[in-house]
Amino acid sequence: MAEISTTDNIGSKITMALKAGSGVDINELATSLSEAESMPTINAVTAKKASATVSISGYGVLKTGVSSLKAKLDALQDRDTLLSKSVSTSHSNSTDAEISSQSLAKAGTTRIIIHTLARPEVTEVLTAGGADFSSAAASISGLTTVTLTSDSQSSAIAISDTTPRGIVAAINAANLNGITARTLNKNSSGTAVSILVEGTTGANNSFTITTNLSGGAELTRTEKQAAQDLKLKVNNLEWVYRDTNSPTDVIEGVQLRFKTASTTATRNIVVSSNSSGLKDSIDSFIETYNDLVTLTDYLTGDKDADDELAGSLSSDKSSVNLLLSKTRSLLNLTSASASNGFSNLRDIGISSILGGKLKLQESVYAAAVKTNFSDIRTMLTADTNDQPASSLQTRGLALDASIILEALVSDTGSITTRKTTAETAVTRYADELLKLQERLDSAKQRYLMQFAAMETLVQRSKNTGDYLTGQFKAMESMYSK
Numbered sequence: 001m002a003e004i005s006t007t008d009n010i011g012s013k014i015t016m017a018l019k020a021g022s023g024v025d026i027n028e029l030a031t032s033l034s035e036a037e038s039m040p041t042i043n044a045v046t047a048k049k050a051s052a053t054v055s056i057s058g059y060g061v062l063k064t065g066v067s068s069l070k071a072k073l074d075a076l077q078d079r080d081t082l083l084s085k086s087v088s089t090s091h092s093n094s095t096d097a098e099i100s101s102q103s104l105a106k107a108g109t110t111r112i113i114i115h116t117l118a119r120p121e122v123t124e125v126l127t128a129g130g131a132d133f134s135s136a137a138a139s140i141s142g143l144t145t146v147t148l149t150s151d152s153q154s155s156a157i158a159i160s161d162t163t164p165r166g167i168v169a170a171i172n173a174a175n176l177n178g179i180t181a182r183t184l185n186k187n188s189s190g191t192a193v194s195i196l197v198e199g200t201t202g203a204n205n206s207f208t209i210t211t212n213l214s215g216g217a218e219l220t221r222t223e224k225q226a227a228q229d230l231k232l233k234v235n236n237l238e239w240v241y242r243d244t245n246s247p248t249d250v251i252e253g254v255q256l257r258f259k260t261a262s263t264t265a266t267r268n269i270v271v272s273s274n275s276s277g278l279k280d281s282i283d284s285f286i287e288t289y290n291d292l293v294t295l296t297d298y299l300t301g302d303k304d305a306d307d308e309l310a311g312s313l314s315s316d317k318s319s320v321n322l323l324l325s326k327t328r329s330l331l332n333l334t335s336a337s338a339s340n341g342f343s344n345l346r347d348i349g350i351s352s353i354l355g356g357k358l359k360l361q362e363s364v365y366a367a368a369v370k371t372n373f374s375d376i377r378t379m380l381t382a383d384t385n386d387q388p389a390s391s392l393q394t395r396g397l398a399l400d401a402s403i404i405l406e407a408l409v410s411d412t413g414s415i416t417t418r419k420t421t422a423e424t425a426v427t428r429y430a431d432e433l434l435k436l437q438e439r440l441d442s443a444k445q446r447y448l449m450q451f452a453a454m455e456t457l458v459q460r461s462k463n464t465g466d467y468l469t470g471q472f473k474a475m476e477s478m479y480s481k
Contacts, residue, residue: 058312084277105253202243335397
């Protein structure tokens with residue numbers, strides 16, 4: 001790129017200050033002429049670059065809008081999610097239950113009798129004579145190691161602080177199969193302390209604890225509570241055992257929490273289902289669709305100096321309208337798994353209104369769901385769960401519609417392609433502006449050189465004129481005497 005020396009400006013200003021040369025600011029003149037040549041093109045390219053730059057953001061927002069609509073269709077693809085599941089229990093004071101998986105939970109009643117609750121082993125450690133320690137800081141002579149054995153695993157734990165407090169800290173730091181320890185103060189003065197070692201719930205989680213001490217110096221260990229499993233009878237069948245009181249697999253899709261046991265009380269766990277899941281998904285789809293229509297109007301509408309996204313895709317309105325027409329086609333898309341006269345979204349009460357937005361005719365929808373819920377579910381899901389887009393089996397309407405939208409937002413989709421084109425254009429315009437700026441600087445340099453030469457000629461002419469004027473005045477003065 002040609003560079004213009006700062007001395008060009010200084011020379012021009014000195015020449016003018018001395019009233020030498022033509023008196024014209026040649027730097028300003030050179031700048032004006034060079035800009036007159038180049039600025040129209042620079043301004044045009046700059047405007048194109050700005051338009052392409054803001055369109056990148058516009059396509060990004062549009063892609064998000066279409067992706068959101070696709071997500072709403074995805075929520076309608078699985079047969080087991082169209083019914084909302086809830087759970088209740090006949091003994092809420094002793095048993096908690098909540099749905100952990102809408103797709104796995106099945107409507108029905110499960111009868112449970114709790115024979116025993118799961119519990120951990122608890123062992124108390126006392127002095128060699130079976131007495132409490134005098135304090136948590138009481139010294140235990142000769143102690144170097146405590147060994148824990150659980151589930152065929154054994155860990156010899158070195159004890160550096162040979163006190164009840166030190167034993168507790170070392171066991172907790174070892175973290176063997178969840179075994180923990182704590183000190184227990186048996187009176188308010190803290191002079192009667194024992195060590196409680198506790199495992200995790202379940203019969204298989206029992207443990208043993210030994211030390212390096214032997215003979216009369218051995219610490220006394222007493223099992224205060226044996227480990228045991230949760231024992232249930234489910235629907236009067238065989239006993240079921242678990243190592244936790246919060247099983248997730250006794251009733252599919254339901255998290256249970258048992259608080260008390262009773263061999264005589266039958267607890268009824270009732271899973272209910274209703275079609276509110278379908279209604280919520282339909283409402284969400286319509287709302288998101290209408291938001292997309294509003295978004296496209298905003299992106300292709302009037303520009304706003306205070307909002308660069310407004311009208312950011314107005315120059316590509318035809319492409320945006322083509323995309324929107326593909327989303328509108330979803331309303332008339334025919335399901336490959338049509339059932340009993342239900343083949344498209346219009347059949348369940350979804351219709352278009354003024355402006356291209358959608359509306360749910362509540363009475364039509366309610367009547368359809370009341371008498372033909374299973375047909376609607378078949379139409380939307382083909383009675384499948386987690387069916388992949390690549391499946392060769394018959395697909396439901398929701399999956400087919402989602403595939404159409406995926407073609408718009410995928411890495412090779414039309415929106416991504418338009419966005420990539422805009423990004424390429426921005427790079428091209430940036431390169432073009434660099435070249436135009438170089439041309440502008442070069443033109444200014446050329447004009448400055450030409451005007452500098454002109455100023456030299458003007459100054460010479462002025463010098464010759466000044467000399468001749470002086471000579472004439474001298475001659476006039478001489479002959480006038």
